[in-house]
Amino acid sequence: MTGSTDTTKARRSDATRAAILTAARERFAADGYERATIRAIAADAHIDPSMVMRYYGNKEKLFAAAAEFDLRLPDLTGVPREEIGSRLTAHLVDRWEHDDTLMALLRAAVTNQAAAERMRQLFAAQLGPVVAALVEDRAEAPVRAGLVATQALGFALTRYVLCLPPVVALDRAAVVAWLGPTIQRYLTGEQGE
Amino acid sequence: MTGSTDTTKARRSDATRAAILTAARERFAADGYERATIRAIAADAHIDPSMVMRYYGNKEKLFAAAAEFDLRLPDLTGVPREEIGSRLTAHLVDRWEHDDTLMALLRAAVTNQAAAERMRQLFAAQLGPVVAALVEDRAEAPVRAGLVATQALGFALTRYVLCLPPVVALDRAAVVAWLGPTIQRYLTGEQGE
DNA sequence: TCGACATGTCAACAGGCGTTGGCCTACAGT
DNA sequence: ACTGTAGGCCAACGCCTGTTGACATGTCGA
Numbered sequence: 001m002t003g004s005t006d007t008t009k010a011r012r013s014d015a016t017r018a019a020i021l022t023a024a025r026e027r028f029a030a031d032g033y034e035r036a037t038i039r040a041i042a043a044d045a046h047i048d049p050s051m052v053m054r055y056y057g058n059k060e061k062l063f064a065a066a067a068e069f070d071l072r073l074p075d076l077t078g079v080p081r082e083e084i085g086s087r088l089t090a091h092l093v094d095r096w097e098h099d100d101t102l103m104a105l106l107r108a109a110v111t112n113q114a115a116a117e118r119m120r121q122l123f124a125a126q127l128g129p130v131v132a133a134l135v136e137d138r139a140e141a142p143v144r145a146g147l148v149a150t151q152a153l154g155f156a157l158t159r160y161v162l163c164l165p166p167v168v169a170l171d172r173a174a175v176v177a178w179l180g181p182t183i184q185r186y187l188t189g190e191q192g193e
Numbered sequence: 194m195t196g197s198t199d200t201t202k203a204r205r206s207d208a209t210r211a212a213i214l215t216a217a218r219e220r221f222a223a224d225g226y227e228r229a230t231i232r233a234i235a236a237d238a239h240i241d242p243s244m245v246m247r248y249y250g251n252k253e254k255l256f257a258a259a260a261e262f263d264l265r266l267p268d269l270t271g272v273p274r275e276e277i278g279s280r281l282t283a284h285l286v287d288r289w290e291h292d293d294t295l296m297a298l299l300r301a302a303v304t305n306q307a308a309a310e311r312m313r314q315l316f317a318a319q320l321g322p323v324v325a326a327l328v329e330d331r332a333e334a335p336v337r338a339g340l341v342a343t344q345a346l347g348f349a350l351t352r353y354v355l356c357l358p359p360v361v362a363l364d365r366a367a368v369v370a371w372l373g374p375t376i377q378r379y380l381t382g383e384q385g386e
Numbered sequence: 387t388c389g390a391c392a393t394g395t396c397a398a399c400a401g402g403c404g405t406t407g408g409c410c411t412a413c414a415g416t
Numbered sequence: 417a418c419t420g421t422a423g424g425c426c427a428a429c430g431c432c433t434g435t436t437g438a439c440a441t442g443t444c445g446a
Contacts, residue, residue, distance in 0.1 A: 012413085013423060032304035034227045038404065048425050053405060109355055110303040111225035116355050123357060146351065146359030147371055153355075154347015158339065162302055162309050162346070164316060166339030177384035178340055182375050184386075191370035193377075205443085206393065231434060241395055246435060388446090395440070406429075413422085 017055050019045040024052075024066040028104035033063060033112040060114060067108070067118055069101045071126045077133050084134060085184025086176050092152050093175055096160065103160060106153065123149050134187055147186035155179060210248050212238040217259040221297035226256060226305040253307060260301070260311055262294045264319045270326050277327060278377025279369050285345050286368055289353070296353060299346065316342050327380055340379035348372060 023044035027036035038059055042049040056062040074091060076084045096102055105122070108115035127148065132141040155175070158167045170178070185193075216237035220229035231252055235242040249255040267284060269277045289295055298315070301308035320341065325334040348368070351360045363371070378386075 011422085016423080032225075032227075034225075034403095035304055037402080039402085047423095049404085050406075050426085051424065054423085059404065107303055110300055110350075111228055119355050120357055142359040143363070146357050146363075149357055150347045150351045150360060150372075151344055151375070152347070153350055154343045154345070157303075157346055157350055158343045162312050164313055164339050164342055166335040167343060170336070170339075174384065178379070179343075181378070181386040182344070185374070186371070191367070193374040204392080209393080230432085232432085242434085243396085243436075244394065247393090252434065390445090391443090393440105393442075396438090397436105398438100399434105399436075401433085403432075404430100406427105408426090408428105410425075411423085413420105415420090416418085 013055070016045070016047060016051065020047070020052055020055060020062075021066055024062055025100045025104050028063060028066055028108055029100040031107070032110070033108035033115060038062070063104075063108065063112075063115065064118070067101060067105050067115065069099075069105060069122060071095060071122070073126060073130045075133075076130060081188060082184070084187060085182070086180030088148070088187070089152075089180045089183050090172070090176050093155075093172060096156055102156070106156060107161065131187060144186050148183055151179060151182050151186065206248070209238070209240060209244065213240070213245055213248060213255070214259055217255055218293045218297050221256060221259055221301055222293040224300070225303070226301035226308060231255075256297075256301060256305075256308065257311070260294060260298045260308065262292075262298060262315060264288060264315070266319060266323045268326075269323060274381060275377070277380060278375070279373030281341070281380070282345075282373045282376050283365070283369050286348075286365060289349055295349070299349060300354065324380060337379050341376055344372060344375050344379065 020041065023041045024036070027041050027044065030036070031040075038052050039049050041062075042052050045052075052062060056065055071092075072095065074087070076087060079087055105115060105119055109119040110116075123145065127145050128142065131145040131148065132138060135141045135144055155167070158164045159170075213234065216234045217229070220234050220237065223229070224233075231245050232242050234255075235245050238245075245255060249258055264285075265288065267280070269280060272280055298308060298312055302312040303309075316338065320338050321335065324338040324341065325331060328334045328337055348360070351357045352363075
């Protein structure tokens with residue numbers, strides 16, 4: 001370290017670190033964990049592969065840094081009860097479309113244990129509490145959150161990864177109109193309709 | 194070829210071919226396309242890696258052979274209209290639990306283009322017609338089939354691949370009770386509930 | 387009995403991977 | 417102006433991969 005307590009000062013290497021992280025997210029998102037190579041990431045960031053190692057230690061740690069993610073879920077407790085399904089759906093779609101990170105996480109989680117664990121933590125730590133705040137019976141919260149994950153991730157999988165044509169063709173409004181009620185039921189409805 | 198028109202005669206190597214295919218399915222299902230190595234598959238089948246090449250040409254063709262899959266969807270046109278959601282859900286869950294092939298296809302499709310294309314064809318060729326037979330407006334069939342895929346694959350992803358604890362914990366009846374109505378709405382319901 | 391062909395083993399190849407250590411360069415503190 | 421150090425490049429390592437070709441064995445028809 002240069003200073004004693006100065007952790008805020010920008011170092012010259014910060015730009016490189018950021019470039020690596022951006023490139024890493026793109027590659028992990030596009031190729032998955034094993035096919036995204038350190039060499040390719042370094043090339044995208046216009047630096048040497050050894051720099052990646054210097055700044056992030058190894059590939060696993062690089063992924064951990066690149067997969068840091070905040071769903072930024074809104075507080076839904078004040079929203080009219082019948083709207084929370086569509087509101088949550090719309091938010092998730094937006095979040096998915098404008099950030100590579102979730103894609104990287106999803107693609108990697110399918111073949112990488114650490115990434116899968118990260119995904120579990122993400123839903124437990126971020127979606128879980130939001131759902132718990134909406135649900136009457138607290139014991140039901142994890143199941144309901146899990147069901148929401150089921151539909152949300154399934155949509156992302158079929159639209160962005162598998163690219164099933166009819167799912168890709170849906171516009172934002174149609175997505176919310178179709179998926180919103182499903183999410184709504186998982187949050188506030190009952191089994192067997 | 195040994196005979197001229199004799200394609201039914203069992204060759205000595207058929208057992209080996211089958212062993213390779215079984216091992217390949219298990220490895221692809223457990224590890225995904227790139228992490229499932231020819232060497233590991235050959236070891237599981239108790240043969241030399243070069244045999245895999247001789248019988249299946251290359252890894253890509255081996256996967257194509259291993260990922261041959263029939264959803265065996267039942268004819269739902271005779272089923273009471275309000276039951277088709279749960280019937281289809283139950284069938285899909287059963288199919289998923291008792292055959293590695295779908296798992297191999299899913300895990301591989303996330304990082305492998307050819308596998309993704311196979312998955313698209315599977316849904317277009319097998320789920321598509323079944324949905325088309327149930328739907329009133331034929332033009333809506335692809336979208337509805339896509340939505341079903343969304344929920345079906347999302348469930349498989351979260352339960353078998355990501356292993357989200359609350360989703361793993363659901364028993365068969367709970368799965369059908371929760372997902373059945375969703376599938377039902379995608380098949381026969383309307384947008385926005 | 388003999389030879390052709392199917393079945394299977396072994397060793398090696400070329401290339402890509404994550405990762406390492408040494409070397410050069412340029413800037414900051416004194 | 418000098419020097420320590422951070423930032424960056426290069427070459428190489430050991431390993432694993434898909435794939436290949438030469439060689440051994442066994443089986444069956446002529």
